[in-house]
Amino acid sequence: MTLATFxxxxxxxxxxxxxxxxxxxxxxLIFGIMGVINLAHGSFYMxxxxxxxxxxxxxxxxxxxxxxxxxxxxxxLSVAFGYVLEWMFISYLYEREHLQQVLMTYGLxxxxxxxxxxxxxxxxxxxxxxxxxxxxxxxxxxMTYPVYRLFMSAVCVAVAIGLFFVIARTRLGMAIRAGASxxxxxxxxxxxxxxxxxxxxxxxxxxxxxxxxxxxxxxxxYPGMGNQVLIIxxxxxxxxxxxxxxxxxxxxxxxxxxxxxxKVFFPQAAGMLVYVxxxxxxxxxxxxxxxxx
Amino acid sequence: MNRMHxxxxxxxxxxxxxxxxxxxxxxxxxxxxFMLPYTGTYAALGNAIENGFRxxxxxxxxxxxxxxxxxxxxxxxxxxxxxxxxxNKLIKRDNVDVVVxxxxxxxxxxxxxxxxxxxxxxxxxxxGARAVTGPMxxxxxxxxxxxxxxxxxxxxxxxxxxxxxKVVTITWKYAAGDESVEGFKDGIKASGxxxxxxxxxxxxxxxFQPLLTEIAAAKPDxxxxxxxxxxxxxxxxxxxxxxxxxxxxxxxxxxxxDGTLEAQGDSAxxxxxxxxxxDGLDIPKDKTFRAAxxxxxxxxxxxxxxxxxxxxxxxxIGLSAVKGDVAKRSELVAAMEKAKIDSPRGxxxxxxxxxxxxxxxxxxxxxxxxxxxxxxxxxxxxxxxxCKM
Numbered sequence: 001m002t003l004a005t006f007x008x009x010x011x012x013x014x015x016x017x018x019x020x021x022x023x024x025x026x027x028x029l030i031f032g033i034m035g036v037i038n039l040a041h042g043s044f045y046m047x048x049x050x051x052x053x054x055x056x057x058x059x060x061x062x063x064x065x066x067x068x069x070x071x072x073x074x075x076x077l078s079v080a081f082g083y084v085l086e087w088m089f090i091s092y093l094y095e096r097e098h099l100q101q102v103l104m105t106y107g108l109x110x111x112x113x114x115x116x117x118x119x120x121x122x123x124x125x126x127x128x129x130x131x132x133x134x135x136x137x138x139x140x141x142x143m144t145y146p147v148y149r150l151f152m153s154a155v156c157v158a159v160a161i162g163l164f165f166v167i168a169r170t171r172l173g174m175a176i177r178a179g180a181s182x183x184x185x186x187x188x189x190x191x192x193x194x195x196x197x198x199x200x201x202x203x204x205x206x207x208x209x210x211x212x213x214x215x216x217x218x219x220x221x222y223p224g225m226g227n228q229v230l231i232i233x234x235x236x237x238x239x240x241x242x243x244x245x246x247x248x249x250x251x252x253x254x255x256x257x258x259x260x261x262x263k264v265f266f267p268q269a270a271g272m273l274v275y276v277x278x279x280x281x282x283x284x285x286x287x288x289x290x291x292x293x
Numbered sequence: 294m295n296r297m298h299x300x301x302x303x304x305x306x307x308x309x310x311x312x313x314x315x316x317x318x319x320x321x322x323x324x325x326x327f328m329l330p331y332t333g334t335y336a337a338l339g340n341a342i343e344n345g346f347r348x349x350x351x352x353x354x355x356x357x358x359x360x361x362x363x364x365x366x367x368x369x370x371x372x373x374x375x376x377x378x379x380x381n382k383l384i385k386r387d388n389v390d391v392v393v394x395x396x397x398x399x400x401x402x403x404x405x406x407x408x409x410x411x412x413x414x415x416x417x418x419x420x421g422a423r424a425v426t427g428p429m430x431x432x433x434x435x436x437x438x439x440x441x442x443x444x445x446x447x448x449x450x451x452x453x454x455x456x457x458x459k460v461v462t463i464t465w466k467y468a469a470g471d472e473s474v475e476g477f478k479d480g481i482k483a484s485g486x487x488x489x490x491x492x493x494x495x496x497x498x499x500x501f502q503p504l505l506t507e508i509a510a511a512k513p514d515x516x517x518x519x520x521x522x523x524x525x526x527x528x529x530x531x532x533x534x535x536x537x538x539x540x541x542x543x544x545x546x547x548x549x550x551d552g553t554l555e556a557q558g559d560s561a562x563x564x565x566x567x568x569x570x571x572d573g574l575d576i577p578k579d580k581t582f583r584a585a586x587x588x589x590x591x592x593x594x595x596x597x598x599x600x601x602x603x604x605x606x607x608x609x610i611g612l613s614a615v616k617g618d619v620a621k622r623s624e625l626v627a628a629m630e631k632a633k634i635d636s637p638r639g640x641x642x643x644x645x646x647x648x649x650x651x652x653x654x655x656x657x658x659x660x661x662x663x664x665x666x667x668x669x670x671x672x673x674x675x676x677x678x679x680c681k682m
Contacts, residue, residue, distance in 0.1 A: 001510070002510065004510075005506060005507075005509075005510040008506045008509075009503055009506055012506060013503075015502070016500055016502065023608070040319065057511060066596055078331065084309070100374050114332075116335070117332070122333075122334065122336045122337045123337060123552070123555075123556075124522055124523045124525075124526045124552070124553050124556045125559055126557060127553070128527060128553070130559075136534060136535075136536055138536070141505065142506070142509045143505065143535045143536050144510035144535060144536030145535070146534040146535070148534075149502075149534075162295050208348035218527070218530070218531070218534075219499065219523075219527055220523055220526040220527050220530065220556050221556075222334070222444040222522060222523030222526070223333065223334050223336075223523075224333065224334050224523075226498065228498070228499075245348075259500065259503075260500075260502075260503040263494055263500075263501070263503045263504060264503050264506075264507055265492045266503075267466070267492065267494070268466075268491075268493075270495055271495030271498070272495075273467070292526070
């Protein structure tokens with residue numbers, strides 16, 4: 001492998017890792033802070049992708065905007081959707097066992113998939129990237145790199161910074177962190193923990209939807225796309241340490257590197273390597289890399 | 294005693310409800326069991342196959358071999374682990390005479406096993422797994438579609454003829470992909486080229502970027518890719534976005550561009566693929582079929598609808614030979630083996646292993662159509678290694 005190829009592969013790894021982080025960050029929030037195993041997280045990703053598919057042409061026709069208008073509308077809708085969902089279903093799950101959470105959220109997957117099938121059909125669809133991001137940049141004569149992929153990475157970095165800031169530096173972040181370690185105490189201090197949880201859940205949903213919308217132009221939109229993402233996200237969350245944003249970022253990048261170079265050097269075992277990585281890290285640190293950050 | 298009594302009554306009642314009532318029907322109708330995906334990724338394919346099948350039966354006045362057809366349906370969910378149960382539902386519960394299915398290769402393997410064990414007549418309307426007409430072949434198992442090897446072989450032959458000496462292949466690491474690449478290798482060897490590198494990634498992953506970088510570094514004369522559905526859309530788009538489509542031509546079996554062109558958009562234009570069906574075929578049967586399908590279902594037929602239609606034709610030829618008497622199995626099978634099927638894809642016959650011997654077409658993507666270019670290989674038969682029958 002030449003140096004140029006190696007550098008491009010590193011870029012591939014980084015870019016894939018960042019996208020994984022964007023999806024997994026919502027999962028780690030919901031799983032780590034609220035203690036809810038949310039299998040429907042992949043469905044939110046799928047909903048995001050379908051929103052990008054459905055809203056982009058609509059926004060272009062009625063509001064004169066394009067992809068980014070759709071993105072804005074999608075985010076607003078997803079926050080509202082997450083808020084309602086928490087109120088209707090998830091709020092009953094906090095005190096329940098994990099098995100019941102799994103059953104409930106698995107049921108939600110089935111419902112979302114069926115609704116998707118009814119509303120959008122079972123065909124594969126493409127979503128156009130905004131024109132000014134549609135180009136490619138040459139990479140050392142080897143190949144070209146789509147500008148949109150670089151843009152995706154930039155969005156992921158921005159979200160990572162935003163999340164760190166909110167969790168570590170704001171009052172809301174403080175309440176969230178406190179709620180994660182002791183729900184009753186926070187409540188007795190006069191913080192409406194139910195509201196905080198609702199916000200966290202809505203934010204988690206919005207992050208997954210954002211990831212789906214951002215990824216739609218490169219991944220295209222197809223049935224079952226959420227389930228593929230779900231498993232790898234759980235791997236990221238477990239490696240990173242449940243509830244840790246920083247852990248999710250490090251783990252996502254690790255998974256990106258292992259997956260990318262695994263495909264190149266060990267194609268026979270490429271499907272397994274990520275799980276070997278997870279097993280090795282859990283042996284070394286059973287709590288994951290960063291527990292409670 | 295009382296409890297025994299009640300149990301006996303219950304058993305009799307159950308027999309009356311489940312067994313005897315349908316048995317009365319069985320005297321005059323042939324029972325066809327569809328085991329197809331009606332949910333999930335392949336749902337559209339399952340529906341197209343059923344529509345095609347029903348269309349042919351309707352054209353025959355709702356009868357095959359002089360007998361009316363009664364349909365039973367099971368959703369196989371493209372789930373291999375449920376395949377045995379689903380087969381048993383059709384065979385044991387519904388007592389079907391013939392099973393038609395399915396799309397997914399993994400599911401079809403399990404179906405073939407059950408069909409072999411229970412000696413149930415099975416007509417496969419899509420899944421191209423080679424083993425089914427290879428080591429697992431049986432007198433009661435027929436395929437009306439293709440084998441994964443066939444389009445691959447044809448594309449390999451075309452690639453070699455176009456002067457591509459060094460080719461890289463890329464596919465998901467699973468049976469269908471391996472078989473398709475195997476066909477390509479056989480084909481290109483026959484026309485003077487070779488495969489220099491075989492890239493794979495786990496099914497159904499779609500993160501192609503690392504492998505595209507490998508392709509760019511290897512600088513082959515051409516690339517052969519086997520992907521389908523969402524994976525095919527993403528691969529073709531990523532290939533174009535990486536700038537590779539300008540320098541290294543991309544070839545594939547028809548699945549790379551079938552039913553996916555709307556989503557692939559500009560990135561697929563001009564791609565060459567091979568399949569046993571194409572848009573713009575100059576075959577009268579195809580024109581009448583397309584018009585009839587359009588009229589019946591208000592949508593354009595695809596290759597899956599054709600395969601469903603041909604499955605019904607194949608079964609119809611067998612049933613006509615025995616005048617609808619499914620008990621005369623050996624005569625029915627003999628007639629199906631000799632069948633000459635007047636398909637929208639062009640007339641085809643069956644090989645010794647019950648696999649279509651058919652023309653494979655070279656097609657070129659134009660707009661949202663896979664336009665017919667030429668016949669890549671005429672009357673191509675899968676050698677079906679391992680079939681002893």
